[in-house]
Amino acid sequence: MPLSEYEQRVLEQMERQLTSDDPRLANTLTQRGRRPVSRYLIAGGGAAVGLLLLVLGAAGSLPWLGVVGFVVMFAGVAFAFADPHRGARRHGPQGVVQADGAVRRAPQARKSGFMSRLEERWDRRRGQQGR
Template structure:
């Protein structure tokens, strides 16, 4: 069941109020990038498999099997702690309630970062 016009207006008003009261909270609520739990489960399973291969390689005196087990364990832990790729940045909620799309990062080194900061200050009105 869709919302009535009145309910939509009230909801939009509540969103604007939240954004004006606490813009950081609004940005946090609209931001993406939480690591899904399945990522940790998969990494844990990989670490267990790698540990089993490492122990089996040591018990059977097969160094190559132990090395493969170690590499699998290392890859699983690296996978667990690496940041996942995001499908796309959510944007930034400004204090007036508008959502601005994120800017693409430039690869220009120091000058690019300084230019980006200058542009950000101009957009924010001197903050």
């Protein structure tokens, strides 16, 4: 069932509010990145082989084989949940979503530490409360 005109206007207003309040979250929600199924199959196979090695190491009283099995199993699970484009993607906001849905690239921000980012957020929140 299609949305009524009122519901469409309210939804558009909510989208604009989200993009103005938290552009980083809006960018994250608009990205259409899906991991291929083959990635999960490889990771599942690695986890299964690692579990098999772990059980064989425990049954055969071979602790080194159990450790190798655990490492292989851990690597398989980590591979499944790791970001496949980690090196190619910048950290932080990549742009701002405009009201028409277009993405404007953000200028290259200077690198700042964790504490300075927290201080900037704190200052912004304090400024918004003083309205």
